[in-house]
Amino acid sequence: MFIEVEIELKELLLKKPFVTTRGAKTSIHQVFLSVNWKGYVGVGSSLLPPFSLAMKNQLLSIITEWNNLIRNRSPFEREFIIRELIKEGGTAFPFLITSLDIALFDLLGKSVNLPVYKLLGLKGDSNPVSSMSIGSLGEEELIKEIKLLKEYPILKLKIASFNELNYLQKIRTEYSGRIWVDGNCSLQPEDLEGAIHILEENKVELIEQPIPPGNYKELKKIKGSSLVKVVADEDCAKPQDLFLLTECVDVVNIKIHKTSGFSESLLMARLAKKIGFEVMLGCKTESVLGVTAIQV
Template identity: 25%
Template sequence: MLRRLSVRHQSWPLAAPFRISRGVKHSAEVVAVDIRQGAAIGRGEGVPYARYGESTDSVLMQVRAVAGLVEAGATRENLERSLPPGAARSAIDAALWDLEAAATGQTVSATLGHCPPRPLITALTVGLDTPERMAEAARSLAGAALVKVKVDADRPETQIRAVRRHCPDARLIVDPNESWNIGLLRALQPVLVEARVDLVEQPLPAADDAALEGLGPAVPMCADESCHVSADLPRLRGLYQAVNIKLDKTGGLTEALRLLAAARADGFRIMVGCMICSSLGIAPALQVAREAEFVDLDGPLWLERDHAGGARARAGVLSPPDPGFWGEPRPRMAWGAG
C-alpha cells in the first residue's frame, strides 16, 4: 500500500525566554512529519539546531529529498543509509515507528518488549540569567527532585550557589553548554563538590575533549555535544563518565536505542535529554528514558501551549502523553495544539 509523506514547519511560542550560553529562544521551531498509509498515520517531530549546522530550511529540504524513498516503503534501516543523524532523520524515524504501531495494532512499547511509559522524574531547568533572577527561578522549583542549571563562564560559581540555596534537596545538573575552558573547570571542582552537584554536562567545547584527559573530576562529566551516535563512544572513554542521548542528535529512536545499549556496555551513566520541543518530540524518547539515571525531558514544559493530550508535569514528575498520542493504535482524531 502506497504511503504519503507530508512535512511542515511549526512554531511554538514559549511561556518565557529560554537562555543558555549560546543565546536565547522565544519559540520552539520544529519540523513535523506525517506519513499516511491507508487509514494509518504516523507522526514525528525534529528540532533543527544551528549548533549542528541545521536550519528549518535545511531540515525541510532533507526530508523532502527522501520523501519518495519513504513513500516507496523505506524502512528505518534504509533511512539510516539515506540521511545523516540529525533532526530530519529523527522526525521521519519517529513517524515510521508511529506508523507501524497504527498499522499493526501493536504499541511501540510492546514491539520493544517494554511496559507502557510511566511517570518519570525529569529535570526542571533554570535558564541562564543574572544570579538574582536565577535564584528567583529556583525558588519557584522548591521541592523538585532534579534541577538543571544553565551557566556560562561569567560567575558560574555564583549562579550555581544561588540555585542550590533555593533548591537545597534537589539533585543538581550543571550545564555550561561548552562555555568553559579546562582551567575554569579545574578551578570550579571545589565549588561543584560544595554545591553537591551530581553531574556536569558538556563543560568544554566538543573540539577540546582531549583536555579532559587525566582530569580526575570530582563530579561526573556528561558528554552532550560530544556524543551523537554509538560510533562516538570509543573516543569518549576515559574523558566522560556519562552520555546524554537526544533523538535529534542520534537521528531518532532507532539509533538512540543502539547508543543506549552500547553506552551501558561501556559503563557510561545514561542521561536522556531533548531540545525545546513539543510533546511529540519527547514521546519517542520516553522509550529510552525508562533506563536513564538522569532524565531531562522538560522541553514541552517551556511552551505556552502544547498538543492536546501531551505530556504533563507536576513538581518535576513527568506524566507521559495520553494513550493514542504516539506509538500506539488510535482512533481517527483531530491533531493539534490544545
C-alpha cells in the same frame, strides 16, 4: 495502499526567553512529519533551523521526491526506507530523517496495536526521574525561578560563564533538592579544577559538557577526581564517539535529534552501557511531541 508523507513547519513561541551560551531563544522552529498508510497515521517531529520561504519550498520539494521513492513500500520496511532516503541525500537534512524515523515507528505501533517500546524490544519500565532545565540568568532572576520550581526533584542549571557557578551558594539557601549543572561548553580547561571545587561544596551531582568538545585529555583529568560526575553532550553525537570518551566521562547524553532517530539512539544507549557509561536521555527546547519520543 500507498505510503504518503506530509510535512508541516511551525514556529512555536516560548512563554519566556530561554538563555544559553548560544544566545536567547524566544521561539523554536519545528518540522512535523505525518506518514499515512492504510488509514493509520504516524507522526514525528524534530528541531530545524529558522526557515525562510525558500527553505520551506525546498523541503516541500524533498517530501514530494520522498513520496515518489517510497510510495510502494510499507512501514514494515522502515530500515530500507531510511537507508534509501539517506542514499538519496537525506543526510543533508537530518531533521527530516529523525522526524520520519519517529513517525514510521509510531505508524508501525498503531498498525499492530503495540506501544513503540515493545517494537524496540524494551521492557517499558517506569521512566526515571527527569530534571527541569533553567536557562542562564542573572543571580536575582535565577533565585526567583528557583523559588517557583523548588518542588521539582532535580534542577539542571545552564550556565554561560564560570562566574555563574558562584550563584550556587545562594541557590542552596532556597533549594535542597538534587542539582545538575550544564556547562554548555562555557568553561575553559583551566577553569575545571576551580569549578569542580565549587560544585562539590554545593553538593552538585554532575556537570555536563563543561568545556568545548574535543578536549578529551582535560576531561580525563577531572573524571574520578571527585564525586561530581562528568557528562558528555556535544562530544557525543554518534556511536563512534563513545570510544573516544572512555576514561573521559561518567555519563553520555543521548538525544534523538543528534542521532537521527530511534534506531541509532537505541544502538548508542546499548553500546554505551556495554562500555560502562551511565546513560542520560536528553532533549532540546522542542515540542511536546519531540520530548515524548525520548520517553519510549
